[in-house]
Amino acid sequence: TTHYLFIVVVAVNSTLLTINAGDYIFYTDWTWTSFVVFSISQSTMLAVGAVYYMLFTGVPGTATYYATIMTIYTWVAKGAWFALGYPYDFIVVPVWIPSAMLLDLTYWATRRNKHAVMIIGGTLVGLSMPLFNMMNLLLVRDPLEVAFKYPRPTLPAYMTPIEPQVGKFYNSPVALGSGAGAVLTVPMAALGAKLNTW
Numbered sequence: 001t002t003h004y005l006f007i008v009v010v011a012v013n014s015t016l017l018t019i020n021a022g023d024y025i026f027y028t029d030w031t032w033t034s035f036v037v038f039s040i041s042q043s044t045m046l047a048v049g050a051v052y053y054m055l056f057t058g059v060p061g062t063a064t065y066y067a068t069i070m071t072i073y074t075w076v077a078k079g080a081w082f083a084l085g086y087p088y089d090f091i092v093v094p095v096w097i098p099s100a101m102l103l104d105l106t107y108w109a110t111r112r113n114k115h116a117v118m119i120i121g122g123t124l125v126g127l128s129m130p131l132f133n134m135m136n137l138l139l140v141r142d143p144l145e146v147a148f149k150y151p152r153p154t155l156p157a158y159m160t161p162i163e164p165q166v167g168k169f170y171n172s173p174v175a176l177g178s179g180a181g182a183v184l185t186v187p188m189a190a191l192g193a194k195l196n197t198w
Contacts, residue, residue: 026092028146039130043181047189060108067100095132099125118189126185
């Protein structure tokens, strides 16, 4: 009983760590300008939490379970905003699960080699998460219109939406987010594994 209780504690605390790494919800009024920051923080924290949790259990599939917990939490938050009268598109739920599945696949394919899951799996997470989330964000209905019509009541001045200039789109946030995410995710996955040995 104590063993399974500890697994639950690790899962919950790792999840809280991940969803508090930056703005874990893509609010419509902050969607594009936060994309690079989100990609770096979330791919890094997904790798740290999932690798730690997966090496603790030793079972491929726990990273996907971990990502599923975060996804459920976020859908609950989306529902809360929707209940307050905001439109369905006001929050875009991030895509964690496919990247976590790649992490699990790496762990399984390398016969549970923790160094391979840190290097190969961490790189796959850092490269894939920005791409999956960019595809998800492309489905948002007219984000600027929604942002101006439904501003968050606690919106800071520096997050006030502005009309973007065509052609000056951060020189491809997908490339920047993927590159930075991939570079930073591997050492952070190693940190997750190191925490697991303490």
